[in-house]
Amino acid sequence: MRCDIVIAGVGGQGNVLASRILARAAMEYELPVQTSEAIGMAQREGVVMSHVRMGAGNYGSLIPNGGADVLLGFELAETIRGLDKIKNDGVVIANSYTIYPVSVSLGISQYDPVGLVDYLKKNTQSLYLFDATALASQAGTVKATNIVMLGALEALKLLPYGGDHLKEVMLNMIPQKLHEINLKAFELGQQAVGGA
Template sequence: MRLDIVITGVGGQGNVLASRILARAAMEWGLPVRTSEAIGMAQREGVVMSQVRMGEGSYGAIIPDGGADILLGFELAETVRGLPKLKPGGLVIANRHTIFPVSVSLGLSQYEPEQMVSYLENSTARYHLLDATALATEAGTYKCTNIVMLGALASLGVLPYDAEHLKQVMLAFIPAKLRDVNLKAFQYGQQALGGV
């Protein structure tokens, strides 16, 4: 099995950690893995895109436009921006939460979340929207948004390994004092899309 996943969001959302957890889970499952990250402006709230390629036949770390099986969007505008990476019939899992860019805060541009949702709905047939940030906050901290998103992804049965394996790998990455809140966040993500 080969699976190409693009994770997109902004700095500070745990995008890179999520990609490393997915990659480690694949490696421990015995699959070859390649990853890459593009970090915009290298600052909190700058654009971040990670790519995880797992399975045989991945010859480079960069997923070409139109090649991703899954787009995991941690922020709504960045999900829309990442759509060109998705292959026809690909799956989108998007966080409804919005983080306004500086240009919007300064009144230089507009950010229309409902238009973005509409565009997303019209651009792909396979998508799931959830408020992962609200679920993370309910679990204990908004900083677990990335783990909620991983739980949601795991619940759909599209990964080459099962949800329990991903959960155990995630827990091994997390410091002991933060495991309970992250475990809860993972479970909330699973429940949001009909899992456990």
């Protein structure tokens, strides 16, 4: 089974760690996997887009426009920026949480969350939209937003490997002291889309 996933967000949201967890899980499941990241100029709150390609038949680490099976959107505006990557029948899992760019703080540009949500609803066929950052906070830290999103992805059964395998890999990649928070975050993500 092939699965191409784009993760769109901003720096500091754990985008790269999420892509590494997905890729490591594929490798340990003995699937071919390729990854790539495009990271913005700023470490925090700069644009970050990761590509994870799992399964045979991929001829490059970048997913072409219209080629992604799944778009994981960690931030609302960045989800919309990533929409051109998704297949017509692809699945969008989006965090409704917004991070206002510096240009908005400076009064140079505007950010309209309501308009962005409307646009997202009108331009996606299969959308799961929820506040993953609030769920991560409920689990113990907003830094677990990426794990909430992975839980949602797993619950939709879109991965070529099972949820127990993904959780095991996740726990092997994060410090022991953070296991309880991240397991809770994963579970809350599953529940957000009607799973587990």
